[in-house]
Amino acid sequence: MTSEDRESGAASRRPVEDEVDVVAEETQKTAKGGRDKKKGSFWKELPVLIVVALVLAFVIKTFVIQAFYIPSESMENTLLTNDRVLVNKLVYHVRGIERGDVVVFSGVDSWDGEVKLQEPSNPVAAFFRWVGTAFGVVPGEKDYIKRVIGVPGDTVRCCDAQGRITVNGVPLDERAYLHPNDEPARDPFEVKVPPGRLWVMGDHRSVSLDSRSHLGDPGGGTIPVDKVIGRAFVIVWPFSRAEIIPIPDTFNQPALRAAVAVGEAAPFAAGLAGAVPLLLWRRRQRSRR
Structure with missing residues (x-):
């Protein structure tokens, strides 16, 4: 293999290596940004979680x-x-x-x-x-x-x-x-x-x-x-x-x-005692009819 071939091969590989470095760097930034977003969303959601917990505690306490x-x-x-x-x-x-x-x-x-x-x-x-x-x-x-x-x-x-x-x-x-x-x-x-x-x-x-x-x-x-x-x-x-x-x-x-x-x-006995005379009276009324 001539020196020109080796140089051309190195040149052809260099962009690929540079590209790998760039992709890895972008991935790190994205992951860091994701963590920041999660932290921000947690603090935004915390008051809501507290309110929900208090409401649930009130419902459980009440009923x-x-x-x-x-x-x-x-x-x-x-x-x-x-x-x-x-x-x-x-x-x-x-x-x-x-x-x-x-x-x-x-x-x-x-x-x-x-x-x-x-x-x-x-x-x-x-x-x-x-x-x-x-x-x-x-x-x-x-x-x-x-x-x-x-x-x-x-x-x-x-x-x-x-x-x-x-x-x-x-x-x-x-x-x-x-x-x-x-x-x-x-x-x-x-x-x-x-x-x-x-x-x-x-x-x-x-x-x-x-x-x-x-x-x-x-x-x-x-x-x-x-x-x-x-x-x-x-x-x-x-x-x-x-x-x-x-x-x-x-x-x-x-x-x-x-x-x-x-x-x-x-109470059941008292209700039954009151219901029996009423039932007998209704039967008498029906028999007369």
């Missing part, structure tokens, strides 16, 4: 599940101060409130709050208070958490010869959830729970401001069923205490369960 902060000792040792619980807000659309349920309810226009909180000084502070309450970081001043002892129609009394709370004459063995140093109640009382209301008590009876503390209020210490926000069903914080909150076995006694069945059947 499904809400986290609540435990601010006091009134439910020890079932719930401790600073625990966080999740409250099921749909369960009572499926079934009725049962004895033994731990419920969160609003004390607005009835009971005074157990924990006094300062009012937010400005709209921004109010917004963060709302967010904190929604996620169970801040306690709600007018929200209570207690255990349901009596449902509508029950007679709750303190106490029998053994010092036990009775419901419709059936004694409750409360040792599974009552604070170890507490008695079921110190002062005697007897209450017939009105329709549409509940008798509730804290598990730490000696410090709990529950239905017993409001005997002189309208409703005789009971709370309206429609003020119940939902049932606390699980402790989620701290992780070391994470567990399901069950209904104690004492509320599953056959005598109490039978009372529930009778109570649920009563």
Whole structure:
């Protein structure tokens, strides 16, 4: 091969090499530009993501599940101060409130709050208070958490010869959830729970401001069923205490369960009793015709 051939071959290869260098450089620029665009789009989308997250949190909080902060000792040792619980807000659309349920309810226009909180000084502070309450970081001043002892129609009394709370004459063995140093109640009382209301008590009876503390209020210490926000069903914080909150076995006694069945059947029986005479009257009218 002559020197002229070698030079011509080198010359013919040079443009190809230059072209490869240019393509690689352009690719690097494009990749860098793509990353810049992604960064820019992320920051543009971040406010939208925050708004969507807040809207979803509001919807879930309003209709499904809400986290609540435990601010006091009134439910020890079932719930401790600073625990966080999740409250099921749909369960009572499926079934009725049962004895033994731990419920969160609003004390607005009835009971005074157990924990006094300062009012937010400005709209921004109010917004963060709302967010904190929604996620169970801040306690709600007018929200209570207690255990349901009596449902509508029950007679709750303190106490029998053994010092036990009775419901419709059936004694409750409360040792599974009552604070170890507490008695079921110190002062005697007897209450017939009105329709549409509940008798509730804290598990730490000696410090709990529950239905017993409001005997002189309208409703005789009971709370309206429609003020119940939902049932606390699980402790989620701290992780070391994470567990399901069950209904104690004492509320599953056959005598109490039978009372529930009778109570649920009563409206049906009353409706049936009213319907039978009407049906007989209509039959008589038809036979005359």
